[in-house]
Amino acid sequence: MKFLIAGLGSIGRRHLRNLLALGERDILLYRTHHSSLPDDELVGFPVETDLERALANQPDVVIVSNPTALHLQVAIPAARLGCHLLMEKPVSHSPEGIAELRAAVQESGSRVLVGYQFRFHPGLQKAASLLRSGAIGRPLSARAHWGEYLPGWHPWEDYRQGYSALSDLGGGAILTLSHPLDYLRWLLGDVQSVWAFAGKQGELGLNVEDCAEIGLQFGQGVLATVHLDYNQRPFEHYLEIIGTQGTLRWDGNDNSVSVFKTQRETQNPGNVGTWQTFPIQETFGEVKPFERNDLFHAEMRHMIQVIQGSSQPICTLEDGIQALRIALAAQQSARDGILVDPKKIE
Numbered sequence: 001m002k003f004l005i006a007g008l009g010s011i012g013r014r015h016l017r018n019l020l021a022l023g024e025r026d027i028l029l030y031r032t033h034h035s036s037l038p039d040d041e042l043v044g045f046p047v048e049t050d051l052e053r054a055l056a057n058q059p060d061v062v063i064v065s066n067p068t069a070l071h072l073q074v075a076i077p078a079a080r081l082g083c084h085l086l087m088e089k090p091v092s093h094s095p096e097g098i099a100e101l102r103a104a105v106q107e108s109g110s111r112v113l114v115g116y117q118f119r120f121h122p123g124l125q126k127a128a129s130l131l132r133s134g135a136i137g138r139p140l141s142a143r144a145h146w147g148e149y150l151p152g153w154h155p156w157e158d159y160r161q162g163y164s165a166l167s168d169l170g171g172g173a174i175l176t177l178s179h180p181l182d183y184l185r186w187l188l189g190d191v192q193s194v195w196a197f198a199g200k201q202g203e204l205g206l207n208v209e210d211c212a213e214i215g216l217q218f219g220q221g222v223l224a225t226v227h228l229d230y231n232q233r234p235f236e237h238y239l240e241i242i243g244t245q246g247t248l249r250w251d252g253n254d255n256s257v258s259v260f261k262t263q264r265e266t267q268n269p270g271n272v273g274t275w276q277t278f279p280i281q282e283t284f285g286e287v288k289p290f291e292r293n294d295l296f297h298a299e300m301r302h303m304i305q306v307i308q309g310s311s312q313p314i315c316t317l318e319d320g321i322q323a324l325r326i327a328l329a330a331q332q333s334a335r336d337g338i339l340v341d342p343k344k345i346e
Helices: 010-021 051-055 068-080 098-108 122-132 179-188 293-308 317-336
Strands: 003-006 027-030 061-064 084-088 112-115 139-147 191-199 211-218 223-229 236-243 246-251 256-262 273-278
Touching (some): 027 051, 061 068, 068 084, 068 098, 084 293, 084 317, 098 317, 112 293, 122 236, 122 246, 139 179, 179 211, 179 223, 179 317, 191 317, 211 317
Parallel strands (some): 003 027, 003 061
Antiparallel strands (some): 139 236, 191 211, 246 256, 256 273
16 A cells, blocks of 8 residues: 655654554655755655656555645645545635535545544543433533643744744634534534634734634534634643533543533432543553554554545545534634624535
């Protein structure tokens, strides 16, 4: 199986290391040499600097890990040739070209996995299982919060030069931190309305929003809010879902999942119940401490299974498109001060 990695920044290199850990060796690199990382770990791999020549090598899989605004420049020609795609999230920074990508994938039969790696998080998978089992009754509302200090992400480079900080490369907190927009839809269903406030609240000197507060109304009536920001120290990422029979919490700091299950009592019914915590110690079949790279390793292993036909993508192209629509709806709402239907983002 031949892999082409398009974009060798930090995420492209992570994918490279995980491919090697999984025993894959037939790997070609497509580079523009804009990465700020040293080239030591890339020595020995064939490199192309022209996309047409890179695709002429007939890769089975193209890993699209270049900046967000450049994703479709790689994905569309690769899909036309029948290459399978692992696309980093979000799939793009605008709706332009999405229909063309969808048509190319449908015509060629390419299989696509979108890299919302939190779908592989054992804590969120446990949360999904608990919701399906009715552990908290019918979900009513939810709150997702992700705050992480941007200058600490890639300390080896000027954070202001990374794609996450540049509007022309598809940066900004809403697109870059769009994982909760995807996993909330995965857990709670399709979104029918979006409102948002966003701005440059901090002192990072960016030309994109560094903070956003987003409201979501789901088709089943559930209400949710999402807080995203580039400023928070210390890092915090959590999810809380309130249901008719209790509350579910996932803590991204210690990776635990907790459920408060109400008890049917005649006295003080609002507070009677117990918390049960599910520590995430077993990760993907191994009893070991959870590590962030476990998400990406599981994602790559799943991608190989998708290519082999033994699994269906856990996050399809359509899932990626819907997450993009929600993010773009939030941007439009913040810009125009209106409620936006993400289905109308075309």
